[in-house]
Amino acid sequence: MTGLIILAAAFVFILVMTVIGGTHTLYTLLAILVGLAFLLGGLLRRR
Numbered sequence: 001m002t003g004l005i006i007l008a009a010a011f012v013f014i015l016v017m018t019v020i021g022g023t024h025t026l027y028t029l030l031a032i033l034v035g036l037a038f039l040l041g042g043l044l045r046r047r
Helices: 002-020 026-046
Strands: none
Touching: 002 026
16 A cells, blocks of 8 residues: 555656656656555565
8 A cells, every 4th residue: 555655646746747847856766666666565465
């Protein structure tokens, strides 16, 4: 669940930055990677 929230927040941040015209930083990629890691961990733990 945590991973899903982090991923959603990262995608919203990307959309907002795209509209504003800002740059996507390394932190955005890190947030997505962390979110995916949590998501995968949660899915694997559920099985």
